[in-house]
Amino acid sequence: MNSDFTLAIHSLTYLALQLDHMSTSDAISESACVHPVRIRKVLSLLKKHGFIVSKEGIGGGFIFSKDASEVNLWDIYRITSDGALQPKCPDSNEDCVVGANMQKVLFSIFIGAEQHLGQYLKNYTIKDIVDLVNQKNQLC
Amino acid sequence: MNSDFTLAIHSLTYLALQLDHMSTSDAISESACVHPVRIRKVLSLLKKHGFIVSKEGIGGGFIFSKDASEVNLWDIYRITSDGALQPKCPDSNEDCVVGANMQKVLFSIFIGAEQHLGQYLKNYTIKDIVDLVNQKNQLC
DNA sequence: TGTACTGTAATATTAATTGTTACAGATAGG
């Protein structure tokens, strides 16, 4: 799985703790240790789906436009990583009973796996993540 | 996810249809359209876990040593792809509340996700895959 | 009108996956 999914979670969690002002991609990238352009790419997806709002120019940046408890990890997964579970297997041999049909069989199984994963991810909202982060932080 | 998992499934399904004789890595690789050395690598893992038996030399190869209904996809996943769901995110910024704790929080969530996925994969045995492949084949 | 942002494309770099070559060791059969 590429890390756009975790980057999106990271960014939203960050924003959920900065509700009073906009955060720049530079600030978020410093927290996540990735290039600011990547943050902007991922956040532009989240923006298209209405989870955040952005503003260009001085004082601009990104800010949460929903309540953190309204956004769950499955929402984010579908935006950033839909189909990522599906392994990219090579086209197999059409002259072999196994090769000719395996791909379709596995495809449908992985579709099911992703939906099943969704049931799990739906249980976690960004608010939950914020709480877990705070919780871990107090232990240090 | 790398495709060792699907390769293992492909190979075992192939073997499940060739119970009367040993199959060479060449034969399996032809069905799966990958290099025979990769087949040998993956199958050596399955051998270590007792799912198959191998024999070197003339007339050698691989053969199933269990009943296809005794091996499920979760068994195979753990052997070939354990931890594959875990995204490899960069170490994040320790000076930031989010950065410092996110990694641990996400780690435990992905552990849970993998276990949840396991519940789904347990529902499919190699026998089920064989049946599905045969079923698809009859439609053509 | 200059400065500080986002948005996005194009390119470069790095890392992961896969393929290839090479060869030691096992085994059956002549």
Place this chain on the structure above:
DNA sequence: CCTATCTGTAACAATTAATATTACAGTACA
């Protein structure tokens, strides 16, 4: 006991995917 055919692995090459970087247009504010 010698040769052909297989597995088992390691080392290396090639390919592909992920990520970083650079560049620049567009927007907003002061």
